[in-house]
Amino acid sequence: MSVVLLAHGGGGRLMADLIREVFLPRLESPELARADDSALFTPPPGRLAFTTDAFVVDPILFPGGDIGRLAVCGTVNDLAAGGAVPLYLSAAFVIEEGLPLEVLSTIVDSLAATAREAGVRVVAGDTKVVPHGKADQLFITTAGVGCVPEGVSVSGHHARPGDVVLCSGALGDHGMAIMVARENLGFVGHLESDVAPLNDLTAALHSLGPDLHVLRDPTRGGAAAALNEIAAQSGVAIQLHEEAVPIHAPVRVACELLGTDPLTVANEGKMLAVVAPEAADAALAAWRDHPLGREAAVIGEVLEGPAGRVQVRTAFGTTRILDRPLGEQLPRIC
């Protein structure tokens, strides 16, 4: 089986072959095919959104996705959460020598297919190969540019007391799927990552105009981290209704067993929205009409204060504070 060699990153003929055989035919990008040092394009009218994200997931192939799909979705979803329509991506690959070419090809296939699904083009790229042990198989960094349509203005600073918090679907699928795959916890049942590009889903809310206040994709740290950020940025409190939060049964089971709060588990295919109360029904209907938003739900509301606090209201009428998780998710003894 052929593998990536250090020489594939050396700037010589092997590297040219790798780009010509693995990357170019899959990414179908005229900008890449020109092989210039930069991609040139005319900016659309309006404000531009620009973001970047690095992907180091282990395992690189996981149930429901892979690092290639994740690398597109992560950046596309950050642009989407900025209210933007994503247009162009760059992708930089740091490859550990010895990675089977077949695996690399599978991942580039997946990255390309996801870019097509999201309607974005990869216009710039880079490949580096590092010695064995200096990276873990494959790291990908993507950056993306998008344009924000007229009338859309979303920011973590825009939540107002009385606003309604929506979630586009069940929480915790990605993080639990990764944990189960990484630690061989197959006993909890089959879990799949939700990784998906959400720009079409967020575009469905653009018609709300000024009533659309915040969009945020609850990735690392889960909904707990995302909502704490919004509460702090906007100087408001956010209250969640525990019973209203959609969570798939296997994720609940896995979280119960591992002592993890699903609200702190990462998602890669879910979006949170904070909208004016009068727009809540329209927002919910728009999301439920979308294939990626069928399980969308109103999960809470924005309160005056205390500023920066996120609390969960339980089925018993009690409340608890939802902190952002301290660091990495750890299995507990008790």
Added chain:
Amino acid sequence: MRLVDEFRDAEAVAGLREAIARRLSRPAKIMEVCGTHTMAIARAGVRQLLPPTVSLISGPGCPVCVTAQGEIDAFLALGECPGVVLASFGDMLRVPGSTGSLETLKARGTETRVVYSPMDAVRLAAASPEKEVVFFGIGFETTVPTVAAALLEACRLGLRNFSVLSAHKRVPPALAALATDPELAVDGFLLPGHVSVILGLEPYRFLAEQHQIPCAIAGFEVTDILEGILHLVTQIADGRAALANQYPRVVRPEGNPTARALMERVFTPTDAVWRGIGPIAASGLALRPEFAPWDARQKFALDWDRFANVPEPPACRCGDILKGIASPHDCPLFGRGCTPARPIGPCMVSSEGTCAAYYRYQIG
């Protein structure tokens, strides 16, 4: 989810809530002994379901939190031996010893593995014959049988590169120490369901019979906890002390003799230091002499006495907070030297410990 949802029924909760308020005759301080109870109480907001005159005090039953600084120091010291891989449960990672934590050691390059089960550490040793895998044995009687089983498996496989550093603790001696403390200001014990699955009812009887402390073994869902508290306020109102088992669906009176036999085959009681509380006679577990080749204390010739005498931070008031006679605000370290990100005492180490909760909810 079966076996969970029926114990989180809002109507049942409302009924129990009323019953507790009706039976309550006087203010009551109840200690939930077990760390898992503490977490469950916080998660369901149980304090808000109780009359204001019922206060819940978090006891010494979080095994991670009561692991002594010296025990952590000893484990971290093993990381300096060549070829050693330190294997531990995940929630031990951030708990500080006197100079650092497993997390900081890991960042500096010591090989560490977070495992879900002690058997994972045995498998790791079998797969890496060139490494020396040391498992940090922490936990109460709930966890000890699984460690015993893993160790016996390592013996059976003839694995000489696996060992256990036992910092295990026993719950009944700690309860005895609390019960005989003249300063203890607690009206009832909510006893740990999981530990009782192994131990059964017998080891707790002395609390009610000799010390007249009302006791209830309870499960971990919200209705379990409320039922347990109802048992306790009823006993308090009736002026009697008994041992109630609210959790008979998993706690049998005789416990689990098979698990106890495993535990007794591998371990023997020894004196141990509890973080924030100090030494308690026969409250720890050491490996029996015949398992010396798998006992990290002996294998690496650890000077255990030195580690056992690592002083606890002198200003820490966790011991008094755990007994219900001090509040976190009485502690000079609270919120200054001791915070959730850099905890010193067990009440701050546990994310739902009394001090961590006071800090987070800005109580008082």
